[in-house]
Amino acid sequence: MRKLSYGIGVSLDGYINDRDGRIDWTDPDEELHQFHNDRFREIEISLHGRKLYELMAEYWPHIPEDASPIEREFSELWTGKPKVVFSRTLADVDWNSTLVRENxxxxxxxxxxxxxxxxxVGGAGLAASLLPHGLIDEYLLFVSPVLVGGGTPLFPAFxxxxxxxxVETRQFATALMLRYRAGNSSASAMR
Known part of the structure; x- marks a missing residue:
């Protein structure tokens, strides 16, 4: 059975964006960006909610000419990776993506x-819909050293x-990575 990993940047006070929806404080340093590239290369399928897909599709297929080699590499990885996009409102999707409207x-x-x-799984809304069903096997949090004071919380109430x-911690210049595994007891506890 495939393992489902949920990786996301989060502020020290537990928000994935600020009150204005900005995530600029999650910009990775070069080492962390390469870590994301290496991790993304190993992923078979990337699941996206609508908001994340729109954000990624707006930038990564059209990166600027002066983008770094690491950014160019991620652009190629993201556009080529099979993606499943969950949305009831999008009309269509591109970049090796499949649109799923329900279930x-x-x-x-x-x-x-x-x-x-x-x-x-990428996107807080999509992850929140999967969490109560015990479908997420791993949580990969990238905690940025910033307090944003409000915004979208990392997890919904459940x-x-x-x-x-x-199971792992790793210090980067711009974030502390915390990797958690959901054991058999936690996956079954949510079912």
Whole structure:
């Protein structure tokens, strides 16, 4: 069965964007950007919510000429990687993407059962819809040293505790990475 990883940048006070929707404080340093490239290369399928897809599609296929080699590499990785975009409002998607309009939970269950590699979920809204069903196997948080004072919280409110196991930490110049694994007890606790 495929593993589903949820990786996201977060402020020290627990927000994924500020009150104005900005995420500029999550810009990675060169080492962290290369880490993301290497990680993304290993992912079989990337799952996107509408907002994240629109943000990524606006930038990565059209990076500026003066982009760094690391950014150019990620552009190629992102445009070529198979993506499933979950949206009820988008008319179409590009860049090796498939549009799914309904039943995100069932589609993700099917995708997990179809292989044994790694998928990632991107987008807080999509991840929030999968969390209560115990579908996320790994949480990869990139904690930036900033307090933004409000915005979109990292996690929505939910009914049950989700015990996690800290399996790795890594310090980058712009963020602290915390990797948590959802054990058998946490995945089944949410079902």
């Amino acid at each position: 995100a939970v069932e589609v993700v269950r099917e995708l997990k059962a179809e292989g044994d590699g790694v998928m990632e 009914d049950k505790r989700v015990p996690l196991e800290l």
